[in-house]
Amino acid sequence: MRCVLAGGSGFLGRALYAELITRGHEVVVLTRGAARDDGGVRFMTWPGEDAPGDWQTELDGAGAIINLAGSGIADKRWTDARKADLRESRVLTTRALVAAIRKATNRPAVFLSSSAVGFYGPQDDKGPELDEAAPPGSDFLSSLASDWEAEAHAATALGCRVIILRTGIVLDRRAGALAKMIPPFQFFVGGPIGSGRQVMSWIHLRDWVALVVWLLEHPTAAGAFNGTAPNPSTNAEFSKALGAALGRPSWLPVPGVALKILVGEMAGPALLAGQRVVPRRALDAGFSFQYTNITTAMADAVR
Template sequence: MSQNNCLLTGGSGFIGQALVPALLQRGMKITILSRSPKTTEGLFDGAVTAIADLKQLTSNDHFECVINLAGFGIADKRWSESVKQTIRDSRIETTAALIDYFKRAETKPDTFISGSAIGVYGLRDDQPLDETAGGDDSFSSQLCQEWESEAQQAEALGIRTSYLRTGVVLGKNGGALSKMLPPFKFGLGGPMGSGQQWMSWIHRDDIVGIILHVMDNKSIQGAVNGTAPTPVTNKAFSQALGKVLNRPAFLPLPSFVVKLLMGKMGEELLLSGQRVIPQKALQTQYAFRYPDLPSALKEIL
């Protein structure tokens, strides 16, 4: 592999913490953009270099690969106007700063993998969605479209660019599952709203696997769905989780309660869904370690 130097944003996040060891295993030299450089370096036992600002990089610094995973958690807080602005700024401003760096770098990166999310497809019903599907005017769709549009400027600089449209990432010690587990462990879990909305999930090992797959396959560019090939309904997800935990999972959380507690965020992220198919990953022969939900949940729990 020629990709020896990697620049990473969002390295201390849920995906980043699994990605960094995988990159180190390949013998790569990693620089991480971080608000707390010393803490980030400590997180990986000093095996990475962390910087607080991209302006610390000179035009002579060269990275074969740049991976952009930075962003304030979209489901961390109820969406007030200020929270929505923070979510937007954390994505767009970091991406814009990377583009500025690319413009002044004497040697451009070979590969730019920029984060996005399946929220780009908007509030959808039952139709299967591959990378060619469009979006709508919901907040999450508009956010992702703007995020990808900012990253797209790298293409004009001759950099192979991919937009990683991540689904619900499942893994140990964090992510979406850590928020779902408490009620299920007490036998109080169940579907949200009708339970018929689709959940496009992926095991954390597979989202890392897809990132490495995109790095290695020079033919892959543009949108890439970071989801498992078997999306499930929210009701089926609840039943599978209850089964693995050996707990009942039939207590529904009514739509009006979700809307009352979480407002528009709950409406878009929990009561609506997307049935996403990872067409590009499948077409380019990515081998999923956890293609179905029961095997993924068993490994995690």
């Protein structure tokens, strides 16, 4: 089938389209960059908003639309302008995709749209497990995720099977959070952040890709799914596993107060607090995770 990946040029998109191609699917990536053919993938320019263009016709007759577009949550300090960009790059892109689906003569069967575990809001380390039935939080990331998800849900009324994937921290040494965390450890200054007790909900990149493919191919899968491994870990366990995988110590704590000065508001929800998220719906539906233990997952992810 033809799979259209909006924002598919990034970390998760590249890993996903490699797997989709291996499985014999046709892949079209919607990018704000130049149109090109690259390694069996057709990159098509889109504006990231509801503006007419050839990109809209790509959605007509496609088997699946996968929405991964959005500017990087931890790339820059959260000024008001940056927060607006984080929101618009998700809400307006998703709205544009749904508008294009509405115009299509042959609407795609599946619309999988990314979300994040930030949906649940920051939780203290003694908080309960959060499955997909847990309510949203009330901080910036929660309201961003809620609005983002609401835009995607609008495709249900258009006859699409809508899947929302609330992804956790995806483990791979080449990109994402781990790529940012590895250098301090390599220079022997890695360690837990703040108290180290905050819970981190992670998933190995290979499991994330397998879960997306499984959700696309599983005809009854619809609604919200947590894209996290079954066993979240504390930040201290996560740091220890990273240090062990790199053959480096992991004892130098990063004080919360320094982090707040360094990165501002983002430090709270993104680094000093966490959430104990569990993939209840994927497990109940029979999805099998390859990586369930942080030590094993980390050893493979940084290899």
